Amino acid sequence: xxxxxxxxxxxxxxxxxxxxxxxxxxxxxxxxxxxxxxxxxxxxxxxxxxxxxxxxxxxxxxxxxxxxxxxxxxxxxxxxxxxxxxxxxxxxxxxxxxxxxxxxxxxxxxxxxxxxxxxxxxxxxxxxxxxxxxxxxxxxxxxxxxxxxxxxxxxxxxxxxxxxxxxxxxxxxxxxxxxxxxxxxxxxxxxxxxxxxxxxxxxxxxxxxxxxxxxxxxxxxxxxxxxxxxxxxxxxxxxxxxxxxxxxxxxxxxxxxxxxxxxxxxxxxxxxxxxxxxxxxxxxxxxxxxxxxxxxxxxxxxxxxxxxxxxxxxxxxxxx
Numbered sequence: 001x002x003x004x005x006x007x008x009x010x011x012x013x014x015x016x017x018x019x020x021x022x023x024x025x026x027x028x029x030x031x032x033x034x035x036x037x038x039x040x041x042x043x044x045x046x047x048x049x050x051x052x053x054x055x056x057x058x059x060x061x062x063x064x065x066x067x068x069x070x071x072x073x074x075x076x077x078x079x080x081x082x083x084x085x086x087x088x089x090x091x092x093x094x095x096x097x098x099x100x101x102x103x104x105x106x107x108x109x110x111x112x113x114x115x116x117x118x119x120x121x122x123x124x125x126x127x128x129x130x131x132x133x134x135x136x137x138x139x140x141x142x143x144x145x146x147x148x149x150x151x152x153x154x155x156x157x158x159x160x161x162x163x164x165x166x167x168x169x170x171x172x173x174x175x176x177x178x179x180x181x182x183x184x185x186x187x188x189x190x191x192x193x194x195x196x197x198x199x200x201x202x203x204x205x206x207x208x209x210x211x212x213x214x215x216x217x218x219x220x221x222x223x224x225x226x227x228x229x230x231x232x233x234x235x236x237x238x239x240x241x242x243x244x245x246x247x248x249x250x251x252x253x254x255x256x257x258x259x260x261x262x263x264x265x266x267x268x269x270x271x272x273x274x275x276x277x278x279x280x281x282x283x284x285x286x287x288x289x290x291x292x293x294x295x296x297x298x299x300x301x302x303x304x305x306x307x308x309x310x311x312x313x314x315x316x317x318x319x320x
Contacts, residue, residue: 016040016064019071023178027226056101084143091147112168114148126285172245176222196263206268210275213253221303245284262304
């Protein structure tokens with residue numbers, strides 16, 4: 001299942017991080033600074049990942065030995081519901097282009113970043129990797145989930161047919177530097193952090209949280225995910241996608257309270273029950289990853305304090 005007895009070395013390798021300006025890709029680039037390797041990146045203006053010929057030409061010219069596929073169109077429940085065609089088409093196209101082109105130019109190893117939303121809505125908890133494709137998806141993010149499932153299957157197909165060392169990992173809910181703080185299209189951590197900060201500045205009496213507050217989630221500091229990516233590039237080689245998370249769940253209400261405490265907001269929390277909750281529980285079974293020797297080192301409290309500090313340092317750029 002693993003390459004633990006014969007780890008893949010990154011020293012001297014040329015590593016392309018596709019999507020290096022996103023929250024995850026940027027974190028992977030920062031983590032790779034600690035490795036003896038050459039990091040390759042390309043901007044959207046020079047390489048449109050939705051154009052097959054452009055992607056293959058770039059890969060042919062730069063010849064990376066390793067590809068980390070972190071590029072994706074992402075967003076929260078509102079964005080998924082508003083832009084289903086773009087979420088499905090853009091992500092399918094990016095994945096197909098990068099994965100096929102990596103095969104065409106003989107890339108040694110590829111890591112595809114999926115998402116925990118690939119799992120069925122009613123999957124047994126905590127969710128194991130074997131739950132993939134065993135039931136209907138959560139409707140609020142099915143377009144993104146279907147695209148990510150296709151990416152996993154592409155990696156498996158190229159491994160099966162051509163022997164490619166293409167792996168995929170499924171992170172839980174993420175937060176960290178470079179997050180998207182759009183008022184309506186962001187994920188839960190960014191939406192709540194911005195909302196509580198603005199309420200604090202305005203002296204508001206309360207903040208409204210979407211949904212009932214009852215769903216359980218786990219949240220992973222994005223720098224920890226980046227570290228897990230490097231760990232798995234070196235030590236994992238298998239067709240089965242591998243979960244990456246903390247193994248610790250918290251309700252949305254408790255998470256919102258933790259953010260309010262971090263920001264210093266002392267008002268009330270109100271819950272808009274007309275808004276969808278999504279899956280009531282979505283905890284990942286991370287025993288496969290833990291058995292390989294990696295666990296997330298950052299506590300939620302520490303991560304949230306670092307998150308808010310970064311937000312304050314970048315608040316002018318994030319306005320809009």
